[in-house]
Amino acid sequence: MASTHSPRRRAHTRHTAQTQIQVLGCSGGIGGPHLRTTALLVDHDVLIDAGTGVGDLSLGELSLIDHIFLTHCHLDHVVSIPLMVDSVGSMRTRPLTVHALPATIEVLKQHLFNWSIWPDFTQIPSPTNPYLIFEPLEIGDEITLNQRTFTVLPAVHTVPACGYAVRNTTSALVFSGDTGPNPALWPILNQMPDLRYLLIETAFCNREKALATLSQHLCPQLLAQELAQLTQPVRVFISHLKPGEVELTMEEVLHDAQAWAPQMLQNGMIFTL
Ligand SMILES: [Zn+2]
Ligand SMILES: [Zn+2]
Incomplete structure (x- = not known):
């Protein structure tokens, strides 16, 4: 059940084998106290994406x-990776591991942790004991951390991209990541009997369908065509709404994809698996 309850109950996660996924950010941009870019906190120790929402953590x-x-x-x-690794690196006894597609890691090395935009924290404080390490993954990989399995799902975007399924022994949540129409995704989801929640982007309103297509995002019409390929019952939540178009886009989503009764994903929501 999604709720806006406080995250305090996370402390019990390990004992009950529940998994909690808290939305730290799910907007397409910034602007005011409620708009944060993409970040999901799984229990207390794993992030999926590290947008501006990470900055709200202590x-x-x-x-x-x-x-x-x-x-x-x-x-x-x-955006929050360089800042968080700098803030907490010296407080930690082991490196922060960033899991990503090889092409994503390459871009981060070349254009972010390049000693110009930010220091290369895979070399700091020493190459043998760094604050940050990269771990490449591929579509289809499954990584299990403390009884939670992260499955790498296909995505179609202007740069190499993926989505993730997070599951425990009970159920699964799928996060689409940024994606345009993604035909490879739906047969995979249709084989997931434990699928309970789908968090999927709809970055643009229908008026901007051409821009959505160009930038490989979804608009409500495209979302409806995507969901028509899904045969599993699932609760659908919409992320990455563009600031300034939130109400219009959600109206169009509710009209075009009404069979799924999608809800808007909001900061602070907690999904329990
Ligand atoms: Zn994005
Ligand atoms: Zn993107």
């Missing part, structure tokens, strides 16, 4: 994060 909470799974290299999804 220093203590940041220091507990051991893994970040990235969907792609765009700034709205990676």
Whole structure:
């Protein structure tokens, strides 16, 4: 059940084998206290993407994060990595592991951790004991961390990209990442009997369908065509809405994809698996 309850109950996660996924950011941009770019916190120790929402965590909470799974290299999804690693690196005893497609890692190395935009924290404080390490992954990989499995799903975007399924022994949540029409995704989801939640982007309103197509995002019409390929019952939540178009886009989503009764994803929502 998604709720806006406080995250305090996360402390019990390990004992009950529940997995909690908290939305730290799900907007297509910034602007005011409620708009944060993409970041999901899984229990207390794993992030999926590291957009501006990560900045709302306390220093203590940041220091507990051991893994970040990235969907792609765009700034709205990676912007908090350099700042958080600098803030908590010296508080930690082991490196922060960033899991991403090889092409994503390459971009981060060349254009972000390049000693110009930011220091290369895979070399700091020493190459043998760094604050940050990269771990390449491929579409289809499954990585299990403390009884939670992260499956790498296909995505179609202007740069190499992926989505993720997070599951425990009970159920699964799928996050689409940034994607345009993604025909490879639906047969995979249709084979997931434990699928409970789908968090999927709809970055633009229908008026901007051409821009959505060009930038490989979805608009409500495209979302409806995507969901028509899904045969599993699932609760659908919409992310990455463009600031200034939120109400219009959600109206169009509810009209075009009404059979799914999609809800708007909001900061602070917690999904329990
Ligand atoms: Zn993107
Ligand atoms: Zn994005």
